[in-house]
Amino acid sequence: MLDEAESPAQATPLRASAGGALDPLVQPQCSLSVQLRRTTGAVIGRSAELDAISQELKEATGRLAAVTLEGEPGIGKTRLLVAAAELAVNAGFTCVAITADEEIRGPFLLARSLFASSAIRDTAAGMPAEAAVNRVFQAISGRDEPGFETLSPDAKLLRAFDLGGVAISVLAGQRPLAILIDDVQWADDDTLRLLRYVVRSDADRPIFLFLTIRPDEFATVTEAVNFVADMERMGLVRRLRPGRFGTIETAELLKRVLGGPVEATSAAAMHVQSEGVPFIVEELARTHREAGTLQQVDGEWRLGRNAARLVPSAVRTLIDRRAARLPAPTRAALGDAAILGRSFSLRDLRAIRARIAEGDAGPHAHAAARAAGSGDIDGSGDGRDGADPLADDLEPAVHAGLLLPQAQGEPADYTFTHEQVRQFAASQLSAARRRQVHAAVVDLLTEGGDPAPEGLPMLAQHALAAGDTARAARFSIQAARAALDSNAPEEALRLVEQALPVVSTPADRRVLLATRDDAWAVLRKTDERLDGLTELAALAEAMRDPAIELDVQLRRASALRMSHDEDAAAELTRRVRIRAAERGDAALELRATLELGQALLRSPLGESFGGSALEMELDGAEEAYRRAIELADELHDDRSLAAALRELGMIDFVRARTWFTGEIRNGRAMEILARAAAGEDIKALITDSPVGPQFVEATQLLEHALGIFERLGDRTGVMSTVIAMAYAQYGTVIHLSNSALHLEEIRRVTSRLSELVTESERSRLDLQMLFGVHVYARAKVVPDLALSRGEDAHRAAKIQGERSIEFLAAGGVAMTLLDLGDVEAAERWLGLAASAASSAPSRTRSRQLETWRGMARAAAGDAEGMRSHLEHAVALANEGGRASGRAEALARLALEAGRLVGRSAVAGGGAPDPALVELVELVERSAAQVKDLLPFLPGHAPWGAQVDAALATVALARGDIPAAALAGGAAVQALQAGLHEDTSLEIVIPAARALFAGAPPDVQDFVRGYLQMTLSKIAQGTADEAIRVRWLKGPVGRELVELAGPMELARGVAATDAGPSFDDDERRLLQLLTEGHTNAEIAAELSLDPGEVAQRLSRVLARLGTSSRAEATSLAFRGLAAVGSR
Template sequence: MPELFGRGAELEALEGVLDAVARGGSRLVLVRGEAGIGKTALLSVLRSRAVALRFVVCEGRASELERDVPLVPILDALGGSLVSSGSGAERWRAYRELGERVASVASGRPLLLLVDDVHWADPATLEFLDHLLRRPPEASLLLALGLRPSPVADRLLAARRASGAIELVSLDLAPLEREVAEALLADVVDADRVFEASGGNPLLLQELARSGGGVPGGIVAAVQAEVAALPEDAQRLLRAGAIAGDPFDLDVAIGIADLDLSRALGALDALEAATLVRSELAARRFAFRHPVVRGAVYEGLGSGARVSGHAAAARVLAGFGAALPVRAHHLAFAAVPGDLDAARILRAAAGEVRAQAPGVAADWLLAARRADPRGADLADLAETLVEAGRLTDALAIAGDSAEPRMAVAAASVERRLGRHDAARLRLRRALDAAATPEVAARVSADLAVAAYQRGEYAEMRGWAFRAADGTSGAVRAIAATLLAVGDAFAGEPLAGTSGLGDAVADDELGALAEPAMAISWGLLALDRLPDGLAAARRIAAAARRSGNGAAAIPHDLAAVLALGLLGRIAEAEPLADAAEQSARVSGNAQLVQWALWLDAWVLLERGRLDPALAAATESVELAQQLDDSASAIVARAVLGAVLIARGSHAEGRPLVAAYDIDHGWVCRWAPVLVESDIALGDLAAARGHAERAASLAPASGMAGARAAAARAQALVALAEEGSGWAAAAPLAAGLALQAIAEAESAGAALEAARAHLLAGRALLAHDRDAGIAQLRTAEEAAVRCGAPRVAEEAVLVLRQSGVRVGRGGPRAPGGEGLGALSPREREVAQLVAEGLTNREIGARLYLSEKTIETHLTRVFAKLGLRSRAQVAATVSRAG
């Protein structure tokens, strides 16, 4: 165990953390400080004490020169190979699999996952850590990260704050005080001068003490002076090792150094005697004394020596039959203009890692472009940069080109950055440059979609007319949908909206998946909920088959909205969660903002108000960094609805009242506003909101809007009953029954459940049996929907009416734990806990995979859980 000086408070804090995790908690420990300040030593003590407490310990370390090798620190820690992650934004699936591996590694014991030097971590590792902080496994987890103060630390802290899922312990290491450093200076001449030169940095103190205190210039200078005193062969092998990696393979380093075996072994003995390297557990692998030592050795190389060293490493690895990505890591340093073979290997390697590490792939493609500019596929490079979230770099590749294909792609990137005005300008230039009517129609369709996203529906209709003129296929379907939406918003009768996109081939929809979001979302705006759900799922699948995972996300979000409006909240929740994860990995701020308010809306309907508030707040805050759009306005309305549900009416009501885009949603928000008005005692405002919805609903042509408007009026009538108006309750009941009929015609099961609840409350006064029947229907329907807030309100009204509510049947989430499950659902949960897949469970029970999915969805809903790992943990705790 390394000796620590002056870290008593930090060690005491770590003892508390270990105790908390051992008792079932989860913690994030960030150990921050400059190079050499003692982060690694402190983490080593944490590791030793965790082992003594029978923790499962997994550890890895990032390295400055291996930042283009994806997930190496995590895979070193957890064991196993790189998991399959699909394409582009589907990387989150790999991170979910890794998260499940974290839970399985623990095997019921507390787990320490330790990753050092996180400031050097590759993008995929940072994405996974971000994912883990937002969705930690249910098992007792201590995630300990060592890193220097940097934007990486800020990113991880932001993820932890956003989720609130894991408690933080932050240890910021300060330089040692003079008296604490005394033990390190015992044998040093002129100790005061050496301490002053070190600034209290423990590693620099040790390096200066090792050199006799006579080397100014910090750690790098001290190490380089130590290296300069070595024999020539030892210096060559050490520098080769710095190029090869840390730890490095001895045979690779010997090849880079171009030493025969006898000389190399002598050099190795000299390095070990100087304690510059130490043997690893794996045969013929050696690590540097400290990562800073390796950095100092590498920094001591001239630029030419680095290039030639990495070129030699690539040749040696090729001779050993190493994989292309391993060779590409070195060629990215070594490739020079005109090196066509290096460019070919870099492009091939980029293709292999692009799905899991698009940032790495982009760097390799840029290196290949430097080596072979003529062979570069700029469109492919731009797409890879987009997948990596490096949107401004992708725009730099596109430049100011007015060539329609590049301009449309660049406009897409501008929208992903939330810069809608810049996107419109690019598309207008592309339209002016369009050489054929087909190209002009395609660009016009993009302009129509862009106007739709901004909420500018008059402009949308104009571009949609131009796009529809003389075109066919997906472009015509996009234009026709937007024209129908524009007509609906203008209060004109809907016509010609059947079969939108049905006749278009999947591959064409997949190729135009981004503008085709107008079909998915447009159908929902037209209140064609089942059609919108089917279109969203179809186009998302087509986009993924084409390798464009990011373009599938808006369709996933449309599916979430469709499921929510259909009252299938239990199904919507895991899809909303997946879409949010996928959006985060895509690096698209606009998509993340969009996904967050939808996730918040679903969580609100599920009755999970704390996470709903966190998601809605983050969505609104993120929208402030983007151009204003319809999505930003909706986010503020969702935040307002969550605040109202939490009882913060004065704060939430103005946010919902400010929504004034889609008349259908003005009607849908009306009951929320009316309930808030009534809670604040403002009956006049309640009447105004209900009357406005009643005036807008008929012109919308949408049953869902009419249902919400009728329910808002019923809420006002029921409130007026307390003012002594005798006809209020019958009027409220009649309006609620009207709302039920409209909601059922639209397939909006949750809206119907709310209307049943309202009808029951209105009927109780003059037809108790009918009222009770309506309330029971409301409870049963709400439980089927996975909406416990509505179910619990129905139960409350029943009990207040003297009705004994039975304990059997489906339960709302959190009701009775595993006792809420049916025998078959309990059986499925048990097999999930045993680690079986849905297919394996179906084979075991002689049921279809789809039936198992249905049972598992109900298990999630009844237990209030979100993942298979949580189900397994719940079953395990129940014995």
């Protein structure tokens, strides 16, 4: 210790000397300080540890007290250190938090950071401790203290310890001192000895020491072990060992990191992945969120069910540190095992090492290698049936958490805990050793003859890594073709890319490049395909083979077609076709002819379903496919024959549908629609039309194609043709009828697949059919089918695990229930939709769910809830970055807000309530944004019509009749221009209301006629009486009935010759029927007995010639003049 003359009490006031600890140039150099920031709020799951720290802080106010926090990396030691620092500051301590570093080392480096810390400087400034701090800093910085230059190095070191003890003592005398050191196992030995000296000399001072330790590394640091042992002997230290989190703590930490609640299943999954290590929990949450596998659905964070087991980069660093300290034999065995794969057996590993040893030792080691066992790379066999040096070598890796031992009897004995662990182990091998192991694997796998196709990729990889280029090329070519035949183009591409650098012959290279082109074609990656064909074309030119050159040109034409440059593709294909015909190469001519047909039809084989004739060259495509049929017959190429027959059938269908579209544009289709609505046979109407022969030929061609595909067992061709038959048979019926029953008839056609599909495939087909009927019924407003088929589709999708259909079906049922006026039931179904979305979360599903919830809130009259959900949907659309998604979300926001404005105006008897001014502005603002986006969007999306309808509603509520009529007319014109076939009642109803307020009489009559026909089709298509009544009395049906007008409007129109006459009571009965009343309600309205109502209704149905109330309601809506004439 210092003598009396040099005691701090007698020291003169110190002036900071240049270069001293308090010099401004030195002050910032606390290089190992801990930044005292709390990133996630209060410490989670560590209440016992925090209580223990608080108790020791109280002890430290009277004497030195210490706490060690010992745990594995990532367990949360640093976070507890920060919490302890806060507790110390709150308790009045001068708090210094510093950390040691694994790589940054130096004499007294940690001590220098301690005495250069801002807390020490602030406490010592202007106080007696200032001199003591400066003197110790000078000593540990290597500067000789005046008068002590001649001391020996050992004496100088002891002097530094003495000065350090004095400085700490003086500082603690001014104010209790807390020293917190993170990762003590990496501290320099000089600092550790200084701290040992301080503990011994200042044990009676108010000092609090807090040390965090990694036990596996701490045990090898002698000075650190001695330091803690000294404190234990003196009874000054309390050792804490925090454990890993349980599921509850993990869920709470995830909630803190993500800023919101986490679904229990998702939290449990991440708990399993992280094994309860807090650091890994946080990194996993952030990584999953950045990767998009963790999404916020309905206010709750949910992990995709099939989310990958991600390993963040920070976690990989921890793995590297653990593996680096294994014994040399363990690292060597791990390296060899890593070549075998993620899981391996001791038998395989032993066989590989024995084969390598045999090769190194020569033929004399053959018997020893045989005694070691013949390998079994597929993993069968258990090598842990007794004492085994190899198992002993691997045991440290098990203790370090790098290997997981498997149960006895399992194919593998060990599994690497992470792929990163395997990669690290493999990287420890020398290049020569790595090649030896790979070569030994190839030899073992090929000992029994030709390998199985599924083993080819692994063989190719091992051969490449072994430097065996000949076998690597052969295996890669075989594996790539097998992958492509198995519909695995990505795997084929991987194999081709790894084989191209090692193949030596032009023929092998051509096969690989052609395989790569085929894989790009399957993936429809046109840019990559065109780039790759340049290399293939150069090779073909070098080989000087005309057949190969023509093949390359045909491939280029296919790539151009896939890149939507069909004109260039057709021109190139025509040249190839001519040259192939000149050479007499019928096979190449057939390929070229089929390619030409695809280019002219603007659709690949099997994917044309009746597009726009304006975009196709139908005559040229027809000629090409008819020639292809001839060539396929000549070559007995049944697959090409069936493909050409199918496409020719779809050409006939396109011609027929084009004629019908022209009739609609010319206004002549209304007569056909009226005849269909009147009950005439739809198929007879089509057959008698000018395009009847095309429909007949299309049916025959498709039947022929289907028979060939079934004979070949081509499932893709069968399904494509079945769908084409459905289009041909029902494509025009869809325009003429609202009934979805014809879609269910497709089940009869698909029943022909019973011998070609498995039970699971048949279940998927049924699910797709159910969902298809549900979607169609919603679009055409067939509420009973929309409800029943939606429920069935949701149930089937849930059983089959089809989360996308489960989600959409639940939402569709909810929207149907809203149309029926049942908001409570709709919100229950939206809960089911949210549950489905949580299994496979995505931004699109989150946006759709928010949209549905906003619509439900609007139906309930909750303007604030509607706005909250729909504006969230707009925000999600903005995050997605697609203009179409943004336009869709904004249009729905405008439409729903407009509905609320209109509803308030009706309830208020005119102008909207002043409180709704903000809603009106929201409609106008959203509509303006949609109109700004529309010029950049392709096609004829309904969003422009939706915002026009919303603007019409707002203008009508304001009393601006001309503006309302103008906006309503724009909405109707947009629907007509886009040829939208959906009923679109959310647009039609507000537009019609505006037009009835201010449009010319002829426009009003046209709109009213359309509404009446629409009501007729809805009533006729809804077979369930109860659902039809609910829909007609619901919010949509009630408004539509009101707008279509009462039956009395047709009283003055003369009856048709075939129309029956009714008295006033019967007319009133029909009127109530169209309003959706039940028999009991009609009886109450007419003051009749329900039985008498039933009898009268039966007589009316008989006179109308109908068999159901649905048909009678349809007639009443459609022909008010006929049924109402006297």
